[in-house]
Amino acid sequence: DAKTTQPNSMESNEEEPVHLPCNHSTISGTDYIHWYRQLPSQGPEYVIHGLTSNVNNRMASLAIAEDRKSSTLILHRATLRDAAVYYCILISGNTPLVFGKGTRLSVIA
Amino acid sequence: DAGITQSPRHKVTETGTPVTLRCHQTENHRYMYWYRQDPGHGLRLIHYSYGVKDTDKGEVSDGYSVSRSKTEDFLLTLESATSSQTSVYFCAISVSVEGATGELFFGEGSRLTVL
Numbered sequence: 439d440a441k442t443t444q445p446n447s448m449e450s451n452e453e454e455p456v457h458l459p460c461n462h463s464t465i466s467g468t469d470y471i472h473w474y475r476q477l478p479s480q481g482p483e484y485v486i487h488g489l490t491s492n493v494n495n496r497m498a499s500l501a502i503a504e505d506r507k508s509s510t511l512i513l514h515r516a517t518l519r520d521a522a523v524y525y526c527i528l529i530s531g532n533t534p535l536v537f538g539k540g541t542r543l544s545v546i547a
Numbered sequence: 548d549a550g551i552t553q554s555p556r557h558k559v560t561e562t563g564t565p566v567t568l569r570c571h572q573t574e575n576h577r578y579m580y581w582y583r584q585d586p587g588h589g590l591r592l593i594h595y596s597y598g599v600k601d602t603d604k605g606e607v608s609d610g611y612s613v614s615r616s617k618t619e620d621f622l623l624t625l626e627s628a629t630s631s632q633t634s635v636y637f638c639a640i641s642v643s644v645e646g647a648t649g650e651l652f653f654g655e656g657s658r659l660t661v662l
Contacts, residue, residue: 474651480655480656481637481639481653481654481655481656482590482637482639482651482653483653484650484651484652487649487650532578532597532641534580534592534595534605535580535592535651536592536606537582537589537590537591538589539589540589
């Protein structure tokens with residue numbers, strides 16, 4: 439499986455934008471980039487996914503580098519409720535998701 | 548929440564006893580997964596299923612078996628529980644419509660303690 443690299447932790451101030459980076463230099467042409475997050479004491483929650491183009495939804499935006507070797511999850515205005523572990527995962531076809539360690543985001547009021 | 552429920556939500560058992568965790572979905576999705584989560588290890592895939600009677604092993608399948616005799620139920624069995632299987636177990640379903648792994652919805656988790 440293609441691997442991803444994320445910072446272990448990040449910190450943000452409330453109501454500020456947050457840019458969570460993910461490096462995936464060995465990504466293949468058929469790999470989709472998925473982001474999930476896990477709030478404390480809950481199961482993971484789907485956030486967004488994309489292939490080549492940038493994507494927006496009600497939760498976040500996903501910016502994908504032109505060479506697809508990196509991507510950035512953007513939370514436009516962090517709230518305390520966004521404090522979670524964020525996972526960047528590459529997936530191709532119908533293979534199961536394999537979770538790494540993710541980035542623990544802390545949001546400061 | 549994609550109609551996914553796990554049972555039991557909490558269980559304490561003794562070493563050597565069999566344990567079965569149930570994952571039930573109400574929306575007829577084909578793909579189902581069992582993960583475990585432990586401090587320092589994150590989420591690890593135990594077994595998964597692509598349909599009735601179609602299952603496969605994940606990265607930490609030793610000591611676990613699964614069954615999927617109906618689309619709606621995916622059972623995880625610990626034949627003889629050990630303390631190393633103390634964990635939080637999450638079931639997930641894939642709600643992708645194009646036949647590829649897409650959005651996963653997770654259950655609320657089952658916390659198992661093996662004494």
